[in-house]
Amino acid sequence: MTPAYLVLCRIALSVLSVLLRKGHRQLLVLAHLIDAGLIGMLFVRLYTVGECECVLGPWTAATSIAFSVDRIGLTFVSLAFALSVAVTLYTWRDALKPYAFLLLNLLVGACYALSFTKDLFNAYVLFELITLSSFLLVGYDRKPCQIWASLRYLILSSFGMTIFLFGIAVAYYHAGTLHLDALASAVAANPSSPWITLSAALLVTGVSVKAGVFVFSLWLPSAHAEAPPAVSALLSGLVIKMGVVELFRLSGVFPLETTLLVLGFVTAFLGLVYAVRTKHIKRMLAFHTLSQIGYLLIGFGAGTESARVGALDYAVAHGLFKGLLFLVVGEIATLAGSDDLDQLVQHRDRFPRACRWMLIVACLGILGLPPFAGFAAKAVLEAGIHSTLVHALVALVSVGTAASFAKLVPLLSRPFGGPRCAVPRAVGYGWLGAAILFFLPLSRLLVPQPIWLTTFNALAFVEALAAVLLGFAVYRLLQHVPWRLPRNIFRIEEALTAVLAGFILVWSLLAAA
Amino acid sequence: MNGSIGIIVAISLFGVGTLGLILRRDLVIKLLALGLVNTSAILCLLSLDSQATSAPPLLVPAYTQQMIDPLPQALVLSAIVINFAILALALVFVMRIVEQYHTLDPQRVEHEVEEERR
Numbered sequence: 001m002t003p004a005y006l007v008l009c010r011i012a013l014s015v016l017s018v019l020l021r022k023g024h025r026q027l028l029v030l031a032h033l034i035d036a037g038l039i040g041m042l043f044v045r046l047y048t049v050g051e052c053e054c055v056l057g058p059w060t061a062a063t064s065i066a067f068s069v070d071r072i073g074l075t076f077v078s079l080a081f082a083l084s085v086a087v088t089l090y091t092w093r094d095a096l097k098p099y100a101f102l103l104l105n106l107l108v109g110a111c112y113a114l115s116f117t118k119d120l121f122n123a124y125v126l127f128e129l130i131t132l133s134s135f136l137l138v139g140y141d142r143k144p145c146q147i148w149a150s151l152r153y154l155i156l157s158s159f160g161m162t163i164f165l166f167g168i169a170v171a172y173y174h175a176g177t178l179h180l181d182a183l184a185s186a187v188a189a190n191p192s193s194p195w196i197t198l199s200a201a202l203l204v205t206g207v208s209v210k211a212g213v214f215v216f217s218l219w220l221p222s223a224h225a226e227a228p229p230a231v232s233a234l235l236s237g238l239v240i241k242m243g244v245v246e247l248f249r250l251s252g253v254f255p256l257e258t259t260l261l262v263l264g265f266v267t268a269f270l271g272l273v274y275a276v277r278t279k280h281i282k283r284m285l286a287f288h289t290l291s292q293i294g295y296l297l298i299g300f301g302a303g304t305e306s307a308r309v310g311a312l313d314y315a316v317a318h319g320l321f322k323g324l325l326f327l328v329v330g331e332i333a334t335l336a337g338s339d340d341l342d343q344l345v346q347h348r349d350r351f352p353r354a355c356r357w358m359l360i361v362a363c364l365g366i367l368g369l370p371p372f373a374g375f376a377a378k379a380v381l382e383a384g385i386h387s388t389l390v391h392a393l394v395a396l397v398s399v400g401t402a403a404s405f406a407k408l409v410p411l412l413s414r415p416f417g418g419p420r421c422a423v424p425r426a427v428g429y430g431w432l433g434a435a436i437l438f439f440l441p442l443s444r445l446l447v448p449q450p451i452w453l454t455t456f457n458a459l460a461f462v463e464a465l466a467a468v469l470l471g472f473a474v475y476r477l478l479q480h481v482p483w484r485l486p487r488n489i490f491r492i493e494e495a496l497t498a499v500l501a502g503f504i505l506v507w508s509l510l511a512a513a
Numbered sequence: 514m515n516g517s518i519g520i521i522v523a524i525s526l527f528g529v530g531t532l533g534l535i536l537r538r539d540l541v542i543k544l545l546a547l548g549l550v551n552t553s554a555i556l557c558l559l560s561l562d563s564q565a566t567s568a569p570p571l572l573v574p575a576y577t578q579q580m581i582d583p584l585p586q587a588l589v590l591s592a593i594v595i596n597f598a599i600l601a602l603a604l605v606f607v608m609r610i611v612e613q614y615h616t617l618d619p620q621r622v623e624h625e626v627e628e629e630r631r
Binding site: 135136 | 553596599602
């Protein structure tokens with residue numbers, strides 16, 4: 001029952017935080033202490049007993065609420081916990097309203113539950129709970145641009161989840177179950193049935209709206225850019241990763257390899273193109289998140305265990321360094337009074353030292369340089385890709401990532417000067433920074449021993465360095481080339497049309513496969 | 514209701530709702546259209562397993578017919594509550610938008626937001 005307690009504790013504390021007039025932070029600290037204990041117990045059980053399924057009530061897993069305690073779920077629960085701690089420390093001295101604590105606890109509790117669930121309808125309910133809490137958190141400061149971004153997010157998410165519900169209906173009608181393991185057996189028994197294609201297309205479209213896939217998640221750049229820094233960190237580091245986990249689980253049920261490869265390349269390429277062109281740093285990070293989701297999808301679609309595990313590992317690494325980047329960039333943008341890159345460079349002497357150091361750590365992590373988080377995960381992912389074409393395209397994505405981050409180099413200079421940062425924030429940065437720095441040993445939980453031993457070699461080091469150098473060179477070449485990108489695609493109407501077009505694309509790809 | 518009629522109605526509702534979401538330039542009508550889209554999925558979930566001859570899923574000895582599957586009926590209750598919450602919160606946010614920009618036209622709101630950002 002430990003996973004259920006983990007979720008129920010957060011929900012109970014979220015209700016308590018509304019009822020109490022003060023002591024919200026103490027409650028949040030208590031929540032983290034309880035979480036740490038319960039997650040520790042789950043890790044011990046995973047290593048001693050192995051993966052198991054906890055069912056609530058006297059029913060079977062197929063008809064009841066069940067929590068699957070597996071390595072994937074536990075890894076993402078750990079990510080949620082790490083980001084929750086960092087956000088708590090980041091907002092330690094902010095005067096937050098009680099409902100912010102309610103929403104934060106609900107969001108983290110729902111992410112815990114979603115990491116453990118293998119039931120499609122439970123996933124639907126939890127996705128909606130995450131949508132509602134994060135939608136309210138995006139508009140927390142009640143600025144008009146935030147309210148507009150969160151409204152767009154809500155409309156597009158709700159539309160996507162309706163498509164997901166259609167997928168649930170089709171899957172249940174034909175397979176008679178919503179549990180992913182039982183559904184996988186039904187699909188394996190009759191793999192060429194048209195209902196499988198239809199339900200897979202509907203489910204993938206619905207989840208893709210939540211997971212940050214470019215054609216489907218056009219709400220993401222404005223929501224991530226306009227939200228308060230702590231919320232952006234949670235959205236980019238955690239919320240869209242829940243969609244990624246569900247896509248991973250769906251890719252184990254349905255034959256999605258080609259579909260995920262195509263969606264992955266489209267997402268990675270378009271995300272990078274927009275990230276290279278934008279000069280607003282939070283918007284750039286948001287587009288970069290899209291491009292990295294594409295990178296993950298390529299890993300899921302590559303069809304080997306190493307690539308799939310490496311992609312999951314990279315999802316966790318990305319959650320950590322993108323969370324840190326949004327927190328640090330949020331602080332320096334507040335100090336500079338703007339998130340325009342030129343303005344930030346002008347005011348860089350005002351930035352606290354901790355921010356500069358953490359910006360360096362997060363950028364090294366995202367660029368995939370050893371020994372940081374991105375390197376470990378990228379090396380495992382790329383070791384699992386056997387097709388030369390796919391490998392070349394993945395290398396191109398790595399070069400593009402370096403090109404998009406080359407514009408941050410002026411911000412990273414002179415890390416030793418500047419004022420001191422508030423202590424809780426510095427501790428929060430240090431917490432995530434340490435996770436990025438020591439990710440290589442941490443990721444051994446997810447990566448099986450044989451893959452681990454064959455992955456880390458001199459070639460991986462050289463590839464990582466070459467990608468960064470090439471990326472910087474590409475940025476120098478493109479820096480002064482005048483080209484404009486369409487911005488209207490992010491409006492509600494165009495974004496909805498893109499979701500429908502994306503559904504047709506996914507359905508066609510699945511039917512052709 | 515016959516299952517196939519329910520599915521046809523559900524798909525039609527989804528089409529009408531989606532068209533409303535894409536074509537109408539009024540935020541309140543867009544939210545009403547979103548409500549239609551949400552309802553269409555609920556109707557689809559209920560209709561897929563229903564037949565005109567099936568009995569309600571009640572454990573009453575008087576019913577001798579085959580009962581319809583009760584699980585979709587349990588599922589849609591959650592979906593209805595969620596959709597209600599989404600529409601209610603979205604309407605509150607639309608009210609805030611109208612207070613700020615005095616318009617329900619999403620493209621004008623978009624324009625105003627872009628202007629503010631500059």
